[in-house]
Amino acid sequence: MSNYRNKILSVAALAVALAPILASAQDATAKRVADFVECKLSLEQVNAFGDELNAEQIKGLAQTDDGGDAALMLWKSAQPLSAWGEKSSYVNFPSRQEMHLAYKVPAGQELKVGEALAKRIGGMSPRPDLAAMIETYGWKGLDYRKVLPGEKTVRVLVDVSYAPGWVTVGCGYGDAIQ
Template structure:
């Protein structure tokens, strides 16, 4: 930001003083030097509210079912208090998905990366992975086969066959959690959602 020079003060560019512009001894070479120093200084300053590497790792671990109960509780408390920099709600944005959040930097999990996650509850986070519209079910099946051990229960199959539901809900049980792969062509067209659902009973007071 440039602040105007006043009587007895110097002009400033991003907090670095420049000689008064009325100084007739200022030469183009000296001005170029000041600008170069300013730009160099600005280039190493951290961006305001940048997403930290630690938070990126926590989100990745949440998605891959690697967090402990204490880590989940602590992280969700920080989200509730808007203390996780670089992570914001998608609501109202163009192309937003249901319960979607957008990360400032891509989050890496399950061998891929995305800037969008869906937080379906305080104990469930799914990464939004782009898929061809109309081809979400085929892509979900490929991912389920790649991960291995994923199944749909009879209720999900019945919904698809008898209730005209266009979606899929694959799950793989773990210790206190399950990997979840969700498709809903009506609610989230063009995406498959992959991540982790932590069983509520294992999370104590996190409800």
């Protein structure tokens, strides 16, 4: 029994010793995600992030179905994320070069919250074909964009048709946002 107890104590001691390392890795991931969302990375850094994600080498970020019926590919961060003045533990990847912080808002408030966020960021305008999307497809939402230097585009997206109750804000690198 003493040998079993010693093994348990050894495992417990190892867990305690590794806790700061794991927390540090999660903090680093949260910072990288926030930098991605806020258009602070280079295209090379974004591509490296995507490669690490594909290889499941990123600690503290995991796919989740917490979005329910929303048509969002959500990932959940072990650490809360803060980007563009919003906080959430969820991010959405429309593509490997575009990432959005996704946060839940009360049903019916999505457009109001999205418009306020776009106004707070400043310099944003609707996508060029937004009126046609609404008229042709009956789409409900908003899609505001702001082009930044270095082939980066900030995007505020509210898609009440496919992701009710969610507002997303993020960045696309290169030609990720069409």
